[in-house]
Amino acid sequence: xxxYPPVVTIPIGPQHPALxxxxxxxxxxxxxxxxxxxxxxxxxxxxxxxxCEQRSYTQDLYLVERVCGICSFSHSTAFVMAVxxxxxxxxxxxxxxxxxxxxxxxxxxxxxxxxxxxxxxxGFDTLLMYTWRDREQVMIxxxxxxxxxxxxxxxxxxxxxxxxxxxxxxxxxxxxDSLEERTKxxxxxxxxxxxxxxxxxxxxxxxxxxxxxxxxxxxxxxASGVDRDTRRDDPYLAYPEVEFKVVTDDHCDVYGRVxxxxxxxxxxxxxxxxxxxQIPAGDITVKAPRRIPEGExxxxxxxxxxxxxxxxRGNGTEKPERVKVRAPTLGNIASVAxxxxxxxxxxxxxxxxxxxxxxxxxxxxxxxxxxxxxDHRTMGWEEVSRYGIEWHKARGLDLSRLRIPGGIGA
Amino acid sequence: MSAxxxxxxxxxxxxxxxxxxxxxxxxxxxxxxxARLQNRVGPPWFQPVADLFKLLGKEAVVPEEADRxxxxxxxxxxxxxxxxxxLYVPLWNARxxxxxxxxxxxxxxxxxxxxxxxxxxxxxSRSVFSTIGAVRSITQLFAYxxxxxxxxxSPALLxxxxxxxxxxxxxxxxxxxxxxNLIGFGVCLVSLLGKLERVPFDAPEAETEIVAGSFTEYSxxxxxxxxxxxxxxxxxxxxxxxxxFLPFGLGLPAWLGFLVYLAKVGxxxxxxxxxxxxxxxxxxxxxxxxxxxxxxxxxFLQVIIDLxxxxxxxx
Numbered sequence: 001x002x003x004y005p006p007v008v009t010i011p012i013g014p015q016h017p018a019l020x021x022x023x024x025x026x027x028x029x030x031x032x033x034x035x036x037x038x039x040x041x042x043x044x045x046x047x048x049x050x051x052c053e054q055r056s057y058t059q060d061l062y063l064v065e066r067v068c069g070i071c072s073f074s075h076s077t078a079f080v081m082a083v084x085x086x087x088x089x090x091x092x093x094x095x096x097x098x099x100x101x102x103x104x105x106x107x108x109x110x111x112x113x114x115x116x117x118x119x120x121x122x123g124f125d126t127l128l129m130y131t132w133r134d135r136e137q138v139m140i141x142x143x144x145x146x147x148x149x150x151x152x153x154x155x156x157x158x159x160x161x162x163x164x165x166x167x168x169x170x171x172x173x174x175x176x177d178s179l180e181e182r183t184k185x186x187x188x189x190x191x192x193x194x195x196x197x198x199x200x201x202x203x204x205x206x207x208x209x210x211x212x213x214x215x216x217x218x219x220x221x222x223a224s225g226v227d228r229d230t231r232r233d234d235p236y237l238a239y240p241e242v243e244f245k246v247v248t249d250d251h252c253d254v255y256g257r258v259x260x261x262x263x264x265x266x267x268x269x270x271x272x273x274x275x276x277x278q279i280p281a282g283d284i285t286v287k288a289p290r291r292i293p294e295g296e297x298x299x300x301x302x303x304x305x306x307x308x309x310x311x312x313r314g315n316g317t318e319k320p321e322r323v324k325v326r327a328p329t330l331g332n333i334a335s336v337a338x339x340x341x342x343x344x345x346x347x348x349x350x351x352x353x354x355x356x357x358x359x360x361x362x363x364x365x366x367x368x369x370x371x372x373x374x375d376h377r378t379m380g381w382e383e384v385s386r387y388g389i390e391w392h393k394a395r396g397l398d399l400s401r402l403r404i405p406g407g408i409g410a
Numbered sequence: 411m412s413a414x415x416x417x418x419x420x421x422x423x424x425x426x427x428x429x430x431x432x433x434x435x436x437x438x439x440x441x442x443x444x445a446r447l448q449n450r451v452g453p454p455w456f457q458p459v460a461d462l463f464k465l466l467g468k469e470a471v472v473p474e475e476a477d478r479x480x481x482x483x484x485x486x487x488x489x490x491x492x493x494x495x496x497l498y499v500p501l502w503n504a505r506x507x508x509x510x511x512x513x514x515x516x517x518x519x520x521x522x523x524x525x526x527x528x529x530x531x532x533x534x535s536r537s538v539f540s541t542i543g544a545v546r547s548i549t550q551l552f553a554y555x556x557x558x559x560x561x562x563x564s565p566a567l568l569x570x571x572x573x574x575x576x577x578x579x580x581x582x583x584x585x586x587x588x589x590x591n592l593i594g595f596g597v598c599l600v601s602l603l604g605k606l607e608r609v610p611f612d613a614p615e616a617e618t619e620i621v622a623g624s625f626t627e628y629s630x631x632x633x634x635x636x637x638x639x640x641x642x643x644x645x646x647x648x649x650x651x652x653x654x655f656l657p658f659g660l661g662l663p664a665w666l667g668f669l670v671y672l673a674k675v676g677x678x679x680x681x682x683x684x685x686x687x688x689x690x691x692x693x694x695x696x697x698x699x700x701x702x703x704x705x706x707x708x709x710f711l712q713v714i715i716d717l718x719x720x721x722x723x724x725x
Contacts, residue, residue: 010538010620018618029542032694121618123609123691129448195610195690345542346693349618 007035010345014043018121018349021359025352029345037340039333044360052323057083057157057292060320064310065151067325068361070113072151073106074303075325075361078310080155081236085297086314087157089288093238095159097279100238101172102146102154104268104275108179109138110304111261111268114356115186118258121349122199127189134182141175144168157292159285169276180269187262190255200255204339204351207252214338217331218306219264220355222248223256230302242274254354291318303328305356327361419507420497429496433641434458436679440644443683458641462634470630477534484531485628485635491523492642499649500578502660502667512572517650518559524639525551525605528614531636532624543623546614546694547607553701554604554611560709561597565654568716568723574653581657588657590719594712595655599681600705602647604697606640608682610689611697648678 008029014022022043028035048067052060065076077099084091112135119127139149145164146152154160164172190196206216211224221228229246231239247263249256292314301308306328315321332355339351379387389400419425437458445452472478495517497507525547532544566572568590569580581588604611607623615623622628625636652674659670692700 008538008542010542017621119690123612123616123618124689125609126448126687127690129450133449193690195692198692198696199690344693344695346613346616346619346691 012348018352020117021357023359025348027345027348032344032346034340034343034345034348037337039337041333041359042363045363046360049323049325052320054319056290056318057320060323061155061157062151062153064323064325065153065155067327068358069150070110070358071106071303071305071308073102073154074301074308075310075327076152076155077103077237078299078301078303078308079312079323079325080157081301082297082299082310082312083157083292083314083320084288085299086295086312087289087292089158089286091159091286092283093280094163094282095284096238097275098160098162098164098284099155100242101164101272101275101279102142102152103237104272105138105142105145105172107268107304108265108272109135109142110356111265112138112179114261114304114353115258117353118200118254118350119196121353122196124196124199127186127196131186134179137175137178141171144171156285156288158288159283161285163284164279172272172276176269176272180266183262183265183269187259187266190258190262197255199347199350200258201251201253203254203347204257204343204354205253206335206339208250210338211252211335214335215331216306216335216355217328218302218304218356219257219260220306220332220335222246223260224252225250230300230307234300236299236301238275238278241278242271244271254350257354291316292320305329305358306331325361327358329355329358329362333357333362416507424501424507425497426493429493429642429645430638432645432675433638434462436645436648436675437641439676439679440683443680444687447684447687462638465634465637466631468630470632471627472632473535473537473627475536476627477536480530480534481627482632484527484534485632485639488524488527488531488639489635489642491520491527492639492646495520496642496646496649498574499646500575500653500660501649502662502664502671509573509575511576514562514566514572514574514577514654517574517646518562521605521643521647521650522551522555524643525555527639528607528624528636531628532626535624535627537627539620539622539626540624542620543614543626546620547624549694550604550607550611550614550697553698554601554705557597557701557705557709558601558605560706560713561594561601562650562654564594564709564712564716565591567713568720570720574650578653578657578660582660584723584725585658587719587723588655590715590723591655591712593708593715595651597705597709597712598651598655599678599685601701602651603682603685604701605647606644606682609686610692612691613694613697616691644679644682645675648675648682651678 010027010029012025012027013019014024024040024043026038026040048063051063055063061076061080064079065072067075112131116128116131116135119125119131142152143149145168146154146162154162206220206224208225211221211226216224216226217228225248227246227248230236231244232246244267247260247267249259249263251259294314294316296311296313298309298311301310308328309326311322311324313321336352336355340348343351392399422428438453438455441457442452472481498509498513498517528547529544532540532547535541565588566577568587569577571577571580607614615625620626625633628636649671652671656674659667662670
């Protein structure tokens with residue numbers, strides 16, 4: 001390809017119709033082929049981890065739920081499981097089942113949403129319209145069960161906040177039946193629709209070795225033949241009591257990722273049926289202490305996008321000492337550059353979308369680049385503070401004597 | 411008096427005003443059908459008009475880097491060429507407003523101009539997205555234009571005339587001969603999707619990759635003109651295909667013939683909407699590959715069929 005001397009750099013993002021969240025990909029193109037990709041994140045850092053340290057555990061639950069707009073229940077459950085482990089709480093079996101039901105319903109809505117987005121990225125908007133219409137059923141069901149469409153607020157330290165009544169069980173089964181039919185239709189479509197296969201097969205290749213080496217997670221890893229699923233490998237909630245298969249595929253491309261996610265949906269419907277059948281009677285919550293004792297815990301949770309990891313350290317007060325969130329996208333993002341190697345510009349949106357990215361959940365810092373100078377350096381907290389004081393001093397305002405109680409320099 | 415009549419023909423009917431109204435109606439039909447096929451509600455009937463007036467009223471920004479003259483002229487040329495082509499296409503009888511030998515070639519030439527203006531407008535916008543969209547437009551032109559030309563010329567071979575009205579008259583005299591050209595009709599439908607830059611051939615304006623391709627930097631009235639040009643192009647090309655491939659009902663009284671004409675154009679618009687609903691967008695290399703491997707050979711097959719038919723069918 002070296003007989004195309006001019007390299008065109010095109011900016012995909014931070015604002016671009018292909019991206020649902022702000023992030024930046026600078027693409028060097030030779031003709032239609034990608035020469036190099038430079039990724040930059042940090043456009044949507046919200047300081048949630050820091051915010052958690054300043055709030056009580058109960059408040060944190062609702063804050064952590066807002067890490068992600070799609071797998072909200074994953075984050076709140078991973079967090080609350082860690083807190084319960086520190087406090088030594090055993091939640092009632094019924095609460096475990098209810099949490100698992102909501103978790104699996106969330107997987108249904110997340111995977112259907114992803115399929116629609118994938119369709120949109122390859123210009124197949126009809127698929128987007130169909131899947132999102134079907135997804136509405138599970139959204140309505142979740143609203144019925146929890147009172148909310150996205151941030152369910154079901155979890156509380158020591159159990160769940162709402163019970164699933166006997167009348168709601170047939171509603172769940174009805175939605176599961178109807179969506180199973182639809183999913184079969186989409187699997188059939190994915191296996192037979194020519195233009196769709198043309199756009200997905202062989203795109204975004206990631207070998208099994210690379211998938212392991214780059215630390216990919218969830219469906220992205222399973223589509224490269226890595227047999228890894230936290231629900232089976234390190235069971236939590238009610239997963240030890242249900243039967244399911246971990247779906248893997250060895251296409252190693254975007255097409256494989258579609259097959260894995262659709263296969264997972266079929267497994268999820270079977271899990272939901274078992275859960276609804278086996279759900280035990282009893283309390284839905286145990287009394288939890290307001291102050292969580294000293295200690296630390298690490299919880300793993302198979303979110304729709306991959307393994308979600310939360311670390312919590314308690315210090316005997318009602319606020320945590322430290323909360324650390326590792327969203328699944330962070331594990332998958334390193335593989336995107338590998339997948340894009342030698343690809344086409346046209347495949348870029350679907351390759352990025354195929355890891356089902358959630359960049360806002362991943363952002364942990366803000367980088368500011370001075371475009372005029374091109375100067376790139378990292379400033380610590382002390383340095384930022386000093387810079388701010390100097391900046392104001394130069395403008396005739398001396399803040400160096402100011403002391404903020406509990407703040408820097410106090 | 412004839413100058414006045416010609417002016418009336420060009421400006422009102424079946425020229426500017428008529429084709430603009432028909433273009434907007436066509437856009438509505440396409441959007442509504444597309445929406446219904448996707449299980450959506452779709453826009454109300456006046457939506458294309460509302461969109462047009464909204465765009466006309468908005469600020470039109472010309473990028474500082476852009477070549478101002480080319481940037482502004484491109485949409486005007488696109489619309490003018492599409493409307494001019496309409497004057498040579500017969501609607502409900504075998505007589506268009508203007509007609510001469512070889513006018514089929516002129517219409518095809520005029521229909522080529524909008525694509526060239528997409529390229530020029532995008533190229534002179536000087537934005538990376540526009541530039542890539544422009545290059546893709548011109549690449550795609552080489553993919554679909556030959557099959558489209560060959561597909562449209564093969565009925566002319568059978569009729570042994572290169573004038574559209576002559577062809578219409580020939581097929582009117584031999585009512586069932588149009589069945590010979592059905593393959594060519596399919597080829598032209600597919601090529602037309604490429605010309606109108608619709609899914610699966612919408613790589614030149616692929617939203618998720620290059621924003622809006624050539625039209626990325628366009629806004630306000632210039633964008634309105636470009637959109638109008640695309641709508642008009644759809645109507646002109648559909649009318650041309652109706653005249654060439656579906657030449658029946660031409661001897662009817664004017665009002666009935668007009669309804670038959672609308673039904674034909676509606677059917678072609680429906681086929682276009684259906685095709686763009688059921689496919690995913692192809693990559694530009696896949697488009698070129700598909701057009702040359704499948705569409706072009708099938709178009710040449712149609713030529714052979716017509717040459718054979720010309721020998722053996724009674725004239």
